[in-house]
Amino acid sequence: MQQGKINVQTENIFPIIKKFLYSDHEIFLRELVSNAVDATQKRKALIRVSEIEGNADGAQVHVILDSEAKTLTIRDAGIGMSEEEVDKYINQIAFSGATEFVEKFQEKYADQSEAKEAIIGHFGLGFYSAFMVADRVDILSWSQRAGQAPVKWTCDGSPNYEMGPMSEDDFKALGRDEAQLHGTDIVLHIGEEGAEFLEDQRIMGILEKYCKFMPVPVICGTSTTQEDDPSGEKDEEGNVKKVSVEVPRVINANDPIWLKSPADLKDEDYREFYQTLYPMNFDEPLFQIHLNVDFPFNLTGVLYFPKVKKEMDMQRNKIHLYSNQVFITDNVENIVPDFLTLLHGVIDSPDIPLNVSRSYLQEDANVKKITSHISKKVSDKLAKMFKDDRADFESKWQDIQMFTEYGMLMDEKFFERAGKFALYGDTEGQHRTMDELVESLKETHTDKDGNVVMLYTPNPEAQHGYVSSAREAGYTVLHLESPLTSHLIQKLEMSAGDAKVQFRRVDSDIVDRLIAKDDAPESALEEDKQNALKEEFEGLVPDKTIYKVAFAAMSPSAPPVTITQSEFMRRMKEQQRVGGGGGMAMFGNMPDSYDLIFNANHPLVTGWADSDAEARKPKVERAIALARLSQGLLQGEELTTFIAAGYAGLND
Numbered sequence: 001m002q003q004g005k006i007n008v009q010t011e012n013i014f015p016i017i018k019k020f021l022y023s024d025h026e027i028f029l030r031e032l033v034s035n036a037v038d039a040t041q042k043r044k045a046l047i048r049v050s051e052i053e054g055n056a057d058g059a060q061v062h063v064i065l066d067s068e069a070k071t072l073t074i075r076d077a078g079i080g081m082s083e084e085e086v087d088k089y090i091n092q093i094a095f096s097g098a099t100e101f102v103e104k105f106q107e108k109y110a111d112q113s114e115a116k117e118a119i120i121g122h123f124g125l126g127f128y129s130a131f132m133v134a135d136r137v138d139i140l141s142w143s144q145r146a147g148q149a150p151v152k153w154t155c156d157g158s159p160n161y162e163m164g165p166m167s168e169d170d171f172k173a174l175g176r177d178e179a180q181l182h183g184t185d186i187v188l189h190i191g192e193e194g195a196e197f198l199e200d201q202r203i204m205g206i207l208e209k210y211c212k213f214m215p216v217p218v219i220c221g222t223s224t225t226q227e228d229d230p231s232g233e234k235d236e237e238g239n240v241k242k243v244s245v246e247v248p249r250v251i252n253a254n255d256p257i258w259l260k261s262p263a264d265l266k267d268e269d270y271r272e273f274y275q276t277l278y279p280m281n282f283d284e285p286l287f288q289i290h291l292n293v294d295f296p297f298n299l300t301g302v303l304y305f306p307k308v309k310k311e312m313d314m315q316r317n318k319i320h321l322y323s324n325q326v327f328i329t330d331n332v333e334n335i336v337p338d339f340l341t342l343l344h345g346v347i348d349s350p351d352i353p354l355n356v357s358r359s360y361l362q363e364d365a366n367v368k369k370i371t372s373h374i375s376k377k378v379s380d381k382l383a384k385m386f387k388d389d390r391a392d393f394e395s396k397w398q399d400i401q402m403f404t405e406y407g408m409l410m411d412e413k414f415f416e417r418a419g420k421f422a423l424y425g426d427t428e429g430q431h432r433t434m435d436e437l438v439e440s441l442k443e444t445h446t447d448k449d450g451n452v453v454m455l456y457t458p459n460p461e462a463q464h465g466y467v468s469s470a471r472e473a474g475y476t477v478l479h480l481e482s483p484l485t486s487h488l489i490q491k492l493e494m495s496a497g498d499a500k501v502q503f504r505r506v507d508s509d510i511v512d513r514l515i516a517k518d519d520a521p522e523s524a525l526e527e528d529k530q531n532a533l534k535e536e537f538e539g540l541v542p543d544k545t546i547y548k549v550a551f552a553a554m555s556p557s558a559p560p561v562t563i564t565q566s567e568f569m570r571r572m573k574e575q576q577r578v579g580g581g582g583g584m585a586m587f588g589n590m591p592d593s594y595d596l597i598f599n600a601n602h603p604l605v606t607g608w609a610d611s612d613a614e615a616r617k618p619k620v621e622r623a624i625a626l627a628r629l630s631q632g633l634l635q636g637e638e639l640t641t642f643i644a645a646g647y648a649g650l651n652d
Contacts, residue, residue, distance in 0.1 A: 025194070028133055029063075029203070030210035031126035032074045032186055034326050036061040037216045039078025039184060043144065046079060052144055054182070063207060063220040067198045070190045072134075075176070077183040080143040083151040086163060090127065090139065090153060130186065131157045133194025137186065140166055140174060144182040204251075210327045213256040223249040256325065258300045258346055262290040274304055277320065278344065283307055285344065286399050289381050293373060297366050301347040303340070303378070307399045322348040335367055337375045337414070339406040347374075375407070379417035386421035394431050397423050405484045409491060427460045427467055427477045434492060437478075438499050444474055445515055451502045453515045456480045456489070458505070465630065466506035469558060473511050486574035507631075508567035510552050510597055523553035523600040529609050530600060536613060537598065540621050542638070546593055551600045560602040561627040564595045594633070596624065 044056040064073040081089065130137050139153040150166035174185055196202050203220060211218045226242040233241050257265065257273040270288045274281075285304035293299040303319070319336055321328045325348065332341060335352060351366045382404065386393045404422055408415040423431040432440065442452050455470050456478040457463045467477050482488070489503040504514055512521060523530070530551040541547040554562075573590070598605050604623070608616040625642050628634040634642060 025129075025132045026197075026206050027210075028129035029072075029074075029197075029206045030326065031129050033061060033063065033207070033211050033214070033218060035126060036074050036076035036078065036184070036186075037214050037218075037326075039076050039080070040216045041078075043077070043079040043182070052079075054144065060217045060219055061214075063203065063218065065198065065200060065203055065221065067200075070198060072188045072190055072197060072203070073174075074186045074188075075183065079145075080148075080182045080184055081139075081141040081151065082143040082145065082148040083163065083165075085143065086139060086141065086151055086153050091161065091163075127186075130188050131155075133190055133197050134188035135191035136189040138189070139184065139186055140170060141184040142166075142182045150181075207251045212252050212327065213254070213322065213325045214252050215254050215325050217254060218251040219248045220251055221249045222246045254325075256346070258290070258302045258348055259325075262292070265290075270302065270304075273302065274344070277346065278318075281306075281344075286396055287381075287385070288345070289377055291347070291374070291377060297349065297351040297369055297373075299347065299349045299351070299370055299373065301345060301349075303343045303345040303347075303374075305400055305403065306342075306344050318342075318344040320346050321352070322346060323352065324348070324350050335371065337371055337407070337411055339403065339410045339414075340374060340378060342403055342406070343378075372413070375411055375414050376417070378407075379414055383417065383420050393421070394423065397425075397431060401482060402484070405482055405488050409484060409487055415491070415495070424454075425479050427457065427471070427479050434501070438501060441476055445476070447502075447516045448518050449516070451500045454478055454489075454501060454503045455506050455514060456485075456503060457507075458485065462632075463507055465559065466511075469511040470506050470514065475511075475515065477506055486571045490571065490575075504567050505565075505570070507564055508570070509564050509595075510554055510562055510599075511558070512554055513552070521553045521555065521601065523551070524606050525551065525600040525609055533598070533609060537596075537620060537624075540617065540624060541596060546591065547596045548593065549596050549598070551598050551605075554599040554601055556599075556601045556603065558599050558602065559627070560599050560604040561623045562597045562599065563627050563631050563633070564597060566593070566595070569593065594631075596627065 040056075040059045040061060043052070043054070044059065046052045047054050047056050059077050061077075062073075062075040064075060065071075066073070134157070136154065136156045140150065141153075142150045150171070151163065152166040152170055153161060153163045155161040174187075176185065190198055200221065207218060207220055223246070224244050225247050227245045229241040229243045235241050253276075257269060271284060274285055274288075283306065285306050287305055289303045289305075291299055291301040291303065306318075318330070319332045319341065320330050321332050321335065332347065336343075336347065349370060352370065382393075382400070385396075401423075404418055408418050408422065419434060421433070423433060424437060425431045437454065438452050441454070445453050445455075447453055455475055457467055458479075458481045460467050460477070460479055470477050480489070493501055493503060506514065508514070525533075534549050534551060538544055538549045541549060569590070570592075573592070600606070604619075608620060625634055625638070629639070629642070
């Protein structure tokens, strides 16, 4: 029996493994099952090229739980290892200066989880993750190569190990099928700290999480199913009776949909796979994108567009990242463009460096290419949908609008591509691209400075008066209700180029000034009368720091008093509430302010100018209150008093 020490340059490897990897302790099972699958696949490949003899059909990986013996065994029927190979792959760990390395990463990363990930990623400690939960680990392996004796390796979690030929008693104790004299058993003797891994439910949860789509069948225990009675005995209704049968409990589907050709799949196949991924999500996806790239990087997968609610219900961590069908994580930050983390589905790529820091991912060339490709693939899909069936695209727009707008803000190239399909609806229910809007509205919506002014409202019902006034003036009003509107319109303004596009909300000014023309109406009130009334009316507003009194020449049919809010100030404040705004953050904390504009051409206002100050005071106050009420600005005690006075007036 050979005895020795695992070849490391520190005595502290196992404490380091336990200390720095223990928060992800369940990962040990993923690593060991992945190794077993790799060994199985390797055997298949060697048989295929006639390097070894045998039949690879029906190869399986078994996870065997023995709660009484407190063991967990991962068994494969792979190529197996000779004593020389065990010595090479297990005993010779390339772990130079582990303590110094750990200290280095502790200094480099404020986030200790990143340090931990860096350790895993750099040194591939997959097998040794077993010691996070086991007090002792045995390896029993049968190499299929000729002339190699079965080998047993055992280690108690220290650098000391024993290795030698496998005894007959060792073989019998395992209970392995004698027909499978090749492969490896990894036997974990679970310690007290890992007691949870002696529970069937816990093991099944890990296997279903990480091994759901591995390329080799993974079996853990048995399950009961109902099958036709082999005797053919029938029940009273003439149907063959069912009998309970114990069958192997297969964890995975080893031919997932993303590995198939889109030409061989139907929409129903994609929907079924979606339900497999998200069994508790009862909403069907809108559509999907099938990824299949083999140069200059390898990438497969299926991404689904779910329905996203208007209230920014942005649930991330719905994309599952796999590497060669092994689940890695559902945190795809820095791999998928940020705005596309709202998508659902699967990405599988062996070219993504796993278990490394986020800063490393950001700089990796392959990751950058993959990120860019996914973004382009999504924009190409949307553009094709728009071109092929615009009516259907418009029917889906409300559900994909959030993705599109978020992408336009986060990704400059996506913004450029989205110009072909991004839609902007108006209060009449018509949807147009920005180019279409500029072309159709430039004649009526161009102001005296040459700007094509886009009028919009977030709520046509709440702002019905403003919308009606704009439409009566011959203008089109866009219906922009997204939480991202304030950010998006600013980007559109800055990117409009020669078009000189500006956005103004319908309540940001009186209708005659929303799109300033050279033929502005004249005021029926002389300037000196306006100034005198302005000073008087300022004394009637509830708060002069919030409300600014002004007079403006408007249509006599327009309301006598209108409340407006500066487009600039309101937009900056909205941006701060949603997030962003850059150097304008200071505006987010400033109080709201409004312009209280009196129509200098309305009969009521011109009549007040010629009346007694005391006589007009209650009328002006009432008019101000009505204007505030129309905008939801009359609240609390003021609202209660106003309503009470209204009811009292019914007796007059």
